[in-house]
Amino acid sequence: MERYYLLLSQCAGDCGTAEALHVLSKVCGFRVEVAGQGVISIVSKNSENIVRCSSKLVCARCIVKEVYRASLSEGWDIALGAAAEVLSRELAMRASKERVGVDVEVSDVALRLSAAERALVAEKLISMLRARDNRLVTLRSTPDFHIWVGILSDYLSFGVILQKFRGDRYRSREPHRRVYRRPFALVPQVARLILNFSLNPLHGPFLDAFCGTGATLIEAALEGFYGVGVDLDYENIRGARRNSLQHGVYHLIDLIISDAAHLPFRRDVFALAAFDPPYGRAASCKGKQPHLLLTEALERVLASLKPGARAAFLSPGSEEYSAVAESAERVCSIYVHSSLVRVLWVIEKSFAKNQQAELL
Template identity: 25%
Template sequence: MSNKYILELSGENIEIAHTEIRYIQNAFKNFEILQESERYILIEGSYNNAMDSAFTNYISRVIDENQDYTNFIENTIPEGFFYVRVSEMPKTETMNVESEIGKNLGGKGRISFKHPDFIIRVIFMDKWYLCQLIYERNKKSFEERRAPMRPFFSPVSLHPKYARYLVNTSGTVPGDTLLDPFCGTGGILIEAAMLGRKLIGNDSSLNMVMGTKLNFKYFGIENYKIYNKDITELSLNYKVDGIVTDMPYGRSSEINNHDIVELYREAFVKFNELLKSGGKCSIIVNNLELLDYAKKYFNIEKTVPVYQHKSLTRQFIILSKIN
């Protein structure tokens, strides 16, 4: 049985989708990326951790590959009822190609759209790939964890998909400890809990800390530590494995009377103090100039801009600790 798989990525931000998979691969090292195109990534190895990606819609096991899709034949697929879906073709052509491939695969009397035993996906990258769908992302799950669905929320809360991206690009694996030093309502840490990380949260607002606890209870999250500290006063007796956060932004910050420049300067000093050697910070900033205060302690590995609206593009930044 083939251990090659094709990941089909969502289209809202191609760069962020590719970056997430590369960092998952680097953290777990249980699959190899063989090829990438705009909407697809061909991997070899285990697909299990790729299922935790926020921006992977489908994962399909490669059954056969050929320069001509008409060469796919019946004995390559399992027994049972199925139907065929071809990706990335004009709709009028897709229907004809799907019908032709289904016929060549012995689909007479076996095609079922209502009760299939499996689904065949046919994808073109450098050649045609005949695949069996093995994973489809539950699109409702992220929506069920959006800010308005939580007991306590802020209107500017990060969407769960982007919160999960931060966790997946933090260089951590299940069992590692993640710190969100500006945790707000806890959205990033909720995704971290779903992915098996140990949680440490902090916020200088007692209201936010209490709200985060309420949200954790709602989602059944019990094992965590959370502090109500100014960033300069946050202290731990051990190093964390990764830091994930949506940095405060604006002309000035209301956080304990810090202006925004002072806040960033002190925050990066504290990140360096709390993070293990070689650890990563996956953070969001609005102003790239404020990253100058990180460069003494961190290398900037990756910057991905994410458009929000006409006046706001947020920068998703991955930093790695120098020492």
Template identity: 30%
Template sequence: MKGVLPLCVVVSGAQPQLGVCEVRISVGALKLLDERIGLAEIEEKALGRALHKLYECILLQEAILAKVWCADPPTEPSFYAELAASTDWSELAGKSFAVTARRLGGYPPASSVDLAAAVAEGVLRRCSSSSVNLERPDIKVRLVVSKKAAVIGILLFRRRGDRFRFRSKRYKPFRHPASLTPEDAKLLVNLSACYRVLLDPFCGSGSVIIEACLSGLEAVGLDVDRRAARGARDNLAAFSCDARGHVVVGDACTLPFRSNAFDAIATNPPYGKSAQMRSASGCSVDECLLKEGFRVLKGEGRIAYISPLSPRSGYGAAEGYVVRVHGGLARAFVVRAKEGARACGSCS
């Protein structure tokens, strides 16, 4: 495993395009084998750093060090035994392993157990000094297969689905009915591609700035509501983020910051009746976010935000990913950049 390593990623089936965008922002170029399966080329010396970034991705489900892959795989389990036997497994010499299989979209019809047994057969054929240990294996071999692609490799990690549970609304001293879930707040931070200082000009209860601080960033939140600002400060302190995070009271349409002060903006602007309200400057919420936001952003800074409507053109390119909530209600995760900068360059 010298030089460049093929890293396979599997994103959530709920929002595959948004998941691919998030992964590309984290690790760069990604070759899609399927709408949910991608391959990235990672330098071996940078693998640890890449895995750290990928683990922070909300919509990434697992990462695999790919050993062999193919397009349009057939349904017979025997094919996967041959596929596994077609590559070198010398790293398993003298070690134990276990194989698990994941069928995306229920393909192929063979059971996951039969597919895993077939892969194990192929591995043992190439590396007879290894052994199968289903309870405590030294290495976990993984098969991920869909109608369009199959990948066999070494499982590096599977993301825990409950890791944000203790940052949910119920554990915060200040609660707001419209506050973001920690998962959505973290997704906005990731999409903003911030590397140092982030601004949330509609911070509310502070969900975005908490996730930014826990990601190692400095973050500033602003809200016109004094009660919300006090509550956001309390929430920051509750999660030990008050050293990196700051909250001020102010109008998002007349931001009290100098130009080019922030690396990125991540926010959830008010919508509905709240969005119709106008500040002392006479600007609407959208006008505030884009006009003032781009003023305080550095040259290639991004604004990542949630819109209840389809993204509208203006101020450079835009990438929008529509997420249906319930009934006819939908929202879009949008990334915009200053004119002349790529909005979501790694997502295209």
């Protein structure tokens, strides 16, 4: 078993870490723990499954394989010298070019060093590596060998970056690029975020009870799920169809005009659900109060889920939505602007609730 680290960007605040822990441990089955802010430690036999699983995550930045660990009490010179010896052997196995570009990234999770001190650590390590292998040159843009130094709570970790994830991988699906657009439509990162929180070991169709322009349906379809989208607005249903055709996933999607408070599905159909109900000044709830509509819709969504299935959804953080806490677990929050903070909630349908519903 080897140790790897998933490095996260700050794209979704505390939701990014919660998302990574849920998907990596509950869905993919890895042993994980938080090693520091934006750093998830993973123990696994190989890196392929880690890369495949991490590619689903909204805030995934890169995967690091640890090759050496040192105690903070050893001192920097001893730790860097020992790490350089291990890294030089790793470099000899990987690189066969006459000149090898190297870069060092120092992540001070424990906030022990200044920017100048971090730069000095990187320079020292590169000079030690160059003394062992004269092929090395510093190359920041496209290095052949990217080294990561993690200054964690009580130890130093030295590793090699195996995989980087593009920061612009959602750009092609941004709202302004869709053929059908609506104000305040979900950006693909948030749509993927709530989808990931709904993931579970069950297999089956996906439900979006307030599909809108189809952002969450598209993300689910790109992961291979057959999805059903519901909306009371015909223009949204028509627009979601156009957007799914644009992204080539319409064959995995069905769209239904219906009230989310009266979903036309039998019990125990869907394996997962994720949605963003209407709220705010731009919301159209057809005469209903948004928080009451959400409460009614949750009952119908929960009834249509299989036992053990999960539903993830967003709501404002205002007081009128406090009743949601009676049935759902608050996971994290996403700051939108000064007047809106989105709270992400998760409900897992237990087997006991399903048996109780059958008795009623």
